[in-house]
């Protein structure tokens with residue numbers, strides 16, 4: 001059975017979000033400490049805060065590029 005990645009409920013409202021494909025590796029958090037947070041059970045991360053300025057936007061962009069699961073998105077589909 002193929003599972004479809006969906007926007008995680010914990011993501012704060014806004015254009016960036018993490019999907020259910022996240023494996024909890026934490027790389028995004030190391031790139032953007034202000035913007036990502038781990039779940040209560042540490043199984044995944046989510047967007048805790050949308051970027052407050054251009055530097056934070058760049059940090060999230062770098063996290064998107066390096067994310068091994070390609071599960072950080074900005075398509076705005078789930079505002």
Ligand code: SF4
Pocket residue numbers: 018021022023024025026027028029044045066067068069070071072
């Ligand atoms: S880098 Fe990607 S897979 Fe790793 S915790 Fe962050 S969102 Fe999840």
